Amino acid sequence: MQVKTFTGASSQEVLAQIKAELGPDAVILSDRTYRKDGVVYHEVTAGLERNAQGITAASGEMPSGWGEWHKEWMQIKDQLFALMKPAIQMERLTPRQRVALEYLQREGVSDAVAVELYKRLLAEPGASVLECLCGMVPVKGWGSEAWQQRFHLLVGPYGAGKTSTGLRFALHVRQQSPEARIAFINTDCLRGNGRLLLRHWAELSGFSYMEAPDKAALQQALVATAAADIVFVDVPGLAREQDLTGWRAEMGLDMEDVATHLVLSPFCDPMQMREFLRRYQCSGEGSIVWSKLDEAVSFGHIVNVACAAGLPVSALSFGAELKESLTPATEPLVWRLIFKRQIPGRTA
Numbered sequence: 311m312q313v314k315t316f317t318g319a320s321s322q323e324v325l326a327q328i329k330a331e332l333g334p335d336a337v338i339l340s341d342r343t344y345r346k347d348g349v350v351y352h353e354v355t356a357g358l359e360r361n362a363q364g365i366t367a368a369s370g371e372m373p374s375g376w377g378e379w380h381k382e383w384m385q386i387k388d389q390l391f392a393l394m395k396p397a398i399q400m401e402r403l404t405p406r407q408r409v410a411l412e413y414l415q416r417e418g419v420s421d422a423v424a425v426e427l428y429k430r431l432l433a434e435p436g437a438s439v440l441e442c443l444c445g446m447v448p449v450k451g452w453g454s455e456a457w458q459q460r461f462h463l464l465v466g467p468y469g470a471g472k473t474s475t476g477l478r479f480a481l482h483v484r485q486q487s488p489e490a491r492i493a494f495i496n497t498d499c500l501r502g503n504g505r506l507l508l509r510h511w512a513e514l515s516g517f518s519y520m521e522a523p524d525k526a527a528l529q530q531a532l533v534a535t536a537a538a539d540i541v542f543v544d545v546p547g548l549a550r551e552q553d554l555t556g557w558r559a560e561m562g563l564d565m566e567d568v569a570t571h572l573v574l575s576p577f578c579d580p581m582q583m584r585e586f587l588r589r590y591q592c593s594g595e596g597s598i599v600w601s602k603l604d605e606a607v608s609f610g611h612i613v614n615v616a617c618a619a620g621l622p623v624s625a626l627s628f629g630a631e632l633k634e635s636l637t638p639a640t641e642p643l644v645w646r647l648i649f650k651r652q653i654p655g656r657t658a
Contacts, residue, residue, distance in 0.1 A: 313339065313357040322425075324354045332358045334618075407431050410439040410649075417648065418610030420580065423617050440645055447613055450597060450622035451638035452479060454486055454540075457595075457624070459569040461541050465554060465590045466573035468547035471601035473504040475573050475627055476542045477511050478636035483540060484515065493518035493538035495531045497561065498546035508544060511632065525562050532565075554590045570596040571624060574615065576606045583611060587619050597624030604628040609648045628653050 314332070318324040321341075328336050341354040400408050411431075415424055423446070430442040450456050462479065464472040480492050494512050499505060499521050512519035518535060522528035535541050548557060558564065570592035578586070598621050600612060616623065623644055629635040637643060637654040646652040 313355065315353060315355045317351055317353045319349075319351070321352050321354075324352050326429075328354065328356045332356055403428075403431055407439055413649065414610060414613065417608045418614070420610075420614045423614055426617065440641075443613070443645070444641055447616040447644065448620075448622035449639050449641050449644055450624055451640055452482065452597075452599075452625040452636075453638055454483060454490075457569055457597075459567050459595060460539070461543060461565060461568040463543045463545050463563075463568060463570045463592075464573060465545045465570055465592075466547070467586060468501070470573045470575055471627060472571075472573040473498070473508050473544055474632060475571070475599050475601060475625070475636065476544055477508065477515075477632055478627065479571075479625075480517060480540075480542060481515065481633065482636065482638070487539075491518075491537060491539045493535040493541045494520070495528065495535065495541060495543045496521045497523065497528060498544050499523040500546065504544075522561075525560065528561050528563065548589050550585075550589075552589065554592055566594070568594060570594070571599050572596065572619075572621065573599045573601050573627075575602045576600055576609050576611045577602075578611070580611070580614065583615055584618070587615065596621050598622070599625045599627060601627040603647065603653050607651075609651065612644065612648060626654050 312332070316324045316327045316331075318327060328338075336356045336358045339355045339357050341352070343350060343352050345351070400411075403411065411424060411427060414427070419427075426446065427439070427442055430445070431437065431439065434442065462476075464476040464479075466472040476494065480494070483490055483492060492515075494508060494517055496505060496508055496519070500523075505521075509519050511517075518538060520531040520534060522531045543563070545554070545557070548554065554570070570590075572586070572590050572592070574583070574586060598615060598619065600609075600623065603609075603626060612623070623639040625636050625639055626643060626647065627636045634655070643654050647654070
């Protein structure tokens with residue numbers, strides 16, 4: 311672990327130093343306030359485990375005491391942001407900026423994201439709230455031009471809608487490129503409903519379909535789909551002790567021409583969202599698909615997750631139908647959803 315002590319005139323200044331040097335994954339180990347020559351100083355010791363991912367990949371398990379340590383860190387982090395929140399001087403913002411920031415907080419945007427947005431607004435006095443938010447919430451709409459990878463993994467918790475999202479992606483590709491050869495590899499073979507749905511629609515739409523419950527079957531499926539232009543892989547939901555990197559290594563899915571699409575619903579609580587981001591963390595290209603939007607009442611988590619994951623939003627999904635129920639994401643659609651609760655294709 312890399313450990314370093316930071317000192318500043320305020321807790322906000324010290325946290326900014328930690329974030330700039332060690333990054334958002336740094337852990338606060340201790341903090342104190344002292345006075346020297348009549349001046350108050352804030353001192354925080356932070357650490358960063360450089361090989362945290364390596365430990366998991368090598369042993370398959372978190373080190374002893376990791377869960378309790380991480381829980382304590384999250385509590386300390388929440389307390390620090392609670393202390394920082396009163397330091398947000400709303401009078402320094404324009405009326406429009408102030409209204410937007412207060413609205414986002416009511417919609418569930420976290421204190422950490424609110425503080426970051428506040429700092430950006432102060433750093434760019436002439437910028438609008440949307441201009442600053444666009445730098446925090448990237449968007450890369452689904453489509454063959456933006457996503458040219460041959461393999462696309464659909465990952466996420468059970469019930470999030472990853473199987474239907476894969477079918478919607480494929481139907482969108484077929485609409486754009488009728489001659490495209492599309493294949494599905496279903497590695498989530500234990501769930502009867504999803505399995506039957508995927509096979510049924512694949513047959514109706516003329517998509518190749520194969521099942522691969524284990525490594526040997528997956529390798530055979532990869533050979534059988536060699537002629538396909540685009541291959542969608544439906545990944546099973548992972549348990550708490552699993553992660554996507556380990557699952558790919560176990561299945562021998564180590565090709566580089568891959569994009570990973572994490573399907574989430576906006577009504578999961580923050581702790582569950584953090585766990586899903588850890589469990590389905592991907593290397594290389596990836597995106598977030600927000601599903602079941604018609605069942606949610608607020609959409610602030612979209613901002614929180616984008617800032618935490620660093621992944622662009624690729625698509626917005628709503629409704630139970632497979633056709634006309636997924637829209638490639640654009641910045642106007644995302645912000646209408648968050649600020650107006652307007653689902654694509656519907657009135658506010």
